[in-house]
Amino acid sequence: MRNPGRRGAVALGVTGLVVPLALTVGAAPAQAASCTTQTGPYQKQVEKFLGRPVDGRQSAADCKAIRAFQNKHGITPNIGYAGPVTWGVMDLMNKQKAVGKKPDKAGKCPVNKGRIACVNLTLQLSWIQDGSRLVYGPVPVRTGRKGYKTRTGLKKIYWRHIDHVSTLYNVPMPYSQFFDGGQAFHSVGLSVWNPPGSHGCVNMTPKDAKKYWSLLKKGDDVYVYGRKPGT
Template sequence: MGDIHRRGAVTLGITALVAPLTLALGAAPAHAASCTATTGTHQKQVEKFLGRPVDGKQSTADCKAVKAFQTKHGITPNAGYAGPVTWGVMNLMNKQKAVGKNPNKAGKCPVNKGRIACVDLTLQLSWIQDGKKLVYGPVPVRTGRDGYETRTGLKKIYWRNIAHHSTIYDVPMPYSQFFDGGQAFHSANVSMWNPPGSRGCVNMTKTDAKKYWSLLKNGDDVYVYGRKPGT
């Protein structure tokens, strides 16, 4: 038990610099704003995504629908303007949906190593496989923003803490499973599509983080590849 505590203390010292910041920084609350009458740069694409009449012209109803989407996912300012950030989130959602239940179709994640957690930075998706068998997912994740990218490559889970909490930043990180320095899978109480992203960790919903906790253990492989949009 003493060894576990010492090991945990060392790891906490390493992770405090990066991991505790990954939960909510950058997830600024949506600013209160009235609807804009300005037609957005991606008006038609956004209208189509939201099931609105596709005419490329901003209407009051269009603005309210866009504003609601922006507010839900922490996109600021949430004034209903159909700009590149809003469309970027929607476009990513479309690409994620198109993956279906075959996330490793291109064979980029090595699945000949037993149980492995794969993280596709390009599509912001993660899943768990046993060989060719898809065990769980794919699920949307929120990875490192520009300058704090989630590091790519083959790694292993080396430390788990179900109730990890940073005493420096006072940030909870439930269901933390660390796999690379201060970078870990953990639950985050923000939208998985909230820009610009984490400070390096792989954020997940509470449901998905709990499932990963139950399916993974120390020593299991993690493979991170691709490049997050905007980094």
């Protein structure tokens, strides 16, 4: 493993590519990996999100639609149950969409630093601004889960490696831009809404990670704030 510089003592492989945690609070009844007939506590909300008839009762068609969503985003158990984890992902998506093109409306990210990459842990969003001008984003990201929080505060990109591979987890971390020890922006080959989160890195889609690579450089500021739901 190459030494990434002055902060490289921390292990670099922090992608969080792990098997998602099973539901615990409000979990569905234990079943085989097939469609459940059980109505979940968030049935109506999930039906509305998926464009299904909102009647609050589980149907075969509801279950099929819920399972498709769960499979797409790596939510387990994937039995079509409208539980808290599935609704939590949907609710986050709704909140992210509501932000529109004004991610720094509250003025939390510094505007006196020139080009800066901002990370809102609460909404799991990131964007790049130059002063107060929005340069790119906001885009959804996947940050550190409980026990592996993405650390908050003002940082700087100190090392970039386009083809980095984690020696800790033996997984690829394309377009890595390290800003705090082993924590970096990088792309992942799974949904950025996949629960419960990374091992501290800011996971991005390949498209967004590639764009960040083209827009940022060593020495650029990164500001991380807020708190990821569930951490």
